[in-house]
Amino acid sequence: MGIPEISLDLANKFYTYGWRASAIGASITLAGVLLLFWGTRVRDHDFEEQMSVSQERSAKLEQEAAAAKERSASLAVDAEKIRADNISLQTILEKERLARLKLEAHIAPRRLSPTEKE
Numbered sequence: 001m002g003i004p005e006i007s008l009d010l011a012n013k014f015y016t017y018g019w020r021a022s023a024i025g026a027s028i029t030l031a032g033v034l035l036l037f038w039g040t041r042v043r044d045h046d047f048e049e050q051m052s053v054s055q056e057r058s059a060k061l062e063q064e065a066a067a068a069k070e071r072s073a074s075l076a077v078d079a080e081k082i083r084a085d086n087i088s089l090q091t092i093l094e095k096e097r098l099a100r101l102k103l104e105a106h107i108a109p110r111r112l113s114p115t116e117k118e
Contacts, residue, residue, distance in 0.1 A: 006014075
């Protein structure tokens with residue numbers, strides 16, 4: 001089976017239409033490539049901006065975490081000091097309680113047992 005025979009005039013029309021279709025296709029391809037290039041640049045710019053914002057937030061959160069850690073350490077030191085002061089106060093309170101008991105025993109009124117009363 002061969003190529004159907006056509007006239008030279010029709011072949012020239014096919015040839016002209018073929019070139020026009022190729023030119024239109026190339027133009028559409030060029031437009032598509034330009035749109036892809038433009039869209040990619042906009043998306044890349046947005047991505048870089050979002051990454052920059054994200055890195056700034058991350059740095060800020062790291063600073064806040066460091067400050068919180070420092071405050072936590074300071075509060076732990078304060079708590080330990082309070083515990084030591086508490087123990088010291090409990091020791092003083094116990095000594096005073098013993099002194100009071102000795103004093104009360106020394107100045108307590110005399111009592112006679114029932115046998116002594118008889």
